[in-house]
Amino acid sequence: MSPRVDLRRLVLAIGAPVLAIIFASLVTALVLVAAGDPVWSTVTTLWDYGSQPRTIALTLNQGTTYYLSALAVAIGFRMNLFNIGVDGQYRAAAFAAAAIGGAVSLPKPLHLLLIVAVAVAVGAMWASIAAVLKVTRGVSEVISTIMLNAIATALIAYLLRKVKVDVAGSNNIGTKPLPESGHFPGIPLIPGSTLDVYGFLVVAVLAGIAYSVLLGRTRFGFDLRATGRSQSAAVASGVDVKRMVIVSMLLSGAIAGLVGMPQLLGSSYSYSLDFPAGLGFTGIAIALVGRNNAVGMVFAALLFSFLDVSSVILDINDISKEIVLIMQGTIVLSVVVVYELVRRYGIAAEQRRVSRELTRTPASEPEGARA
Template sequence: MIDRLDPRLVRLGLGIAAPVLAIVLAFAITSLVLIVAGDPVGEVWSTILSWPQPRNQANIINNATVLYLSGIAVAIGFRMNLFNIGVDGQYRVAAFAAAAVAGEAWLPGYLNTLLAIAAAVLVGAAWAGIAGLLRATRGVSEVIATIMLNFIATGLVAYLLRKVAVRSEGSNSLGTKQIPEGSRIPGFQIGDGAATEVYGFLFVAVLVGAGYWFLLNRTRFGFDLRATGRSNSAAVASGISVGRMTVGAMMISGGVAALVGLPILFGDAYSYGSTFQSGLGFAGIAIALLGRNHPIGIALGALLFAFLDEQSNPLQIIADVSPDIVAITQGVIVLTVVISYEVVRRYGLRLEQARVAAQLRAAAPVDPSGPTESSKEVSA
């Protein structure tokens, strides 16, 4: 029976089983936390899992767009066993650069938009390239380097913001010049009212996901990247420059990370200021893990996290429960996803061993004359 199963279907089933198991475990553990705290479990989940209104749907899609770009940026590093923890700092310096360039309006209309996006990608790639260069030349862990660069980015952007900021009249907040209306990226509505508008940058995110898949699966660079991620020694034996691949992978990851803040910049805020949304980079780590570094899986993970974030808002009013319970759920997902993947991996390995054993038994020739005299003596 096992040898008749299509290996591709088995791999697909196991790939789906791992994140589903992680989510189920996360919800079960969160329910236990609610029970211990004396909170109404049923009311909490009925509120969170209720169908969102059009306004909430737009917020979910917008938040998922940002989280998706963050997840893709992290996944590029993951495919080469590089942990780019610096997405948060990379998108900050990139968003500031894009806002500063777009605010100057050196070019008309969407040419100005393209110039600002190009500036953001270059800045983000260069900032991530610092960690890649340190790893390739000095053996410095990219985890430590990117974490430290996050703090440097925060201070650097705050310093530069004070240099170029335009203070709004009657407000204490600082911000760059407003992006001209002709350079903004318009959204589209999924319901009645402006509150249901979805970022037009959503289509750019889709193109980024398609480009990520194409780069990894249809280019020599993607093959080298995956090969290096699986075995450095094998990559070196194949003539691949591990140092060059390390710097290249980090720069591409940083270039994608540069796009994380742009949906908000060009679709909502229109300037970079002291109130610009922060903390968008770290969720990408969990989403990339949950989506197994696959563009579709990352999209589903981003939608799940965005859904949980949006649906947690009314918990305080409806169920008298802190919305921070969703943060617990998301944190538990990060832990359970690692456990689930290992359990599913071991189960898949057993299935593969059983399938190979069944095929060997089926292919073994059968002697119609039965055991020979010599075999009988040996068995005796």
């Protein structure tokens, strides 16, 4: 009976997001109709542009960044810890890594290693502030990480002025560009595209595998998931919850430190005022849609990045590209609702199935009561 159970769960697991996306598409279509835009040609325009080799490369690049951000958020989510601060953590990390990476000169692998190590360390450190506040003072990590985002913004702006180099031909300022030894080589993955895919894609894939193994197969992952499911039961089972909060927050921050790396090491080579912001929040949405699952988040990251990258074409065709924001928002909302409904349905269905299978066995009889 075990394979049948798994099949049932698989159908629910895949059916739920598909259902949510269909629903979100319908809502988006309604908005388009209401605004007087052609639905079908919007879809075909998006698809035509999105399936060009160069756009695919762009989608993969953006998706790499999104995926890392989602991983960072998901580690916290799995133990009911809401790290809203991935945004501040990755920006602080990318800034520090860019500043230090631009200031030193080392042979290639060492230089890259140093930059990534700085990013990971700074991301973890920034997250640790919230962790320490939580375990020593009981400060909600939601509040502290949101505030730390704002502090990171101000701190980076302040420090950027200290280390600034003017970007030629604009008012922009940035850190000193990384020398060649600090560039992560791209991969010519997409035939027909002159644009290479970020080499950091490989790191993102490895991080995804590590996340999946760590949570699913190790004692540490079991403790983390147990804490997320029931903190009181975890405590009774011998989990040191304070230690878990610190360790998982550090891990989350460390991965957040990687979020800015594809951009920094693969295309911009410096941290300037126009370094992408807000990726941490996209990561929250993707972790929700991908159900904190390593594979699910791959699809969610690619979907969001496809919509973001392809939407550029809509403006040219006189359709407001913000329509994809509406779609993304609707996906997240419907996903949250549908997942909860499916979860409840799944539990109730299993309870019914269990009691049905048990009443079929002659030996069993219902118990008098339940506590």
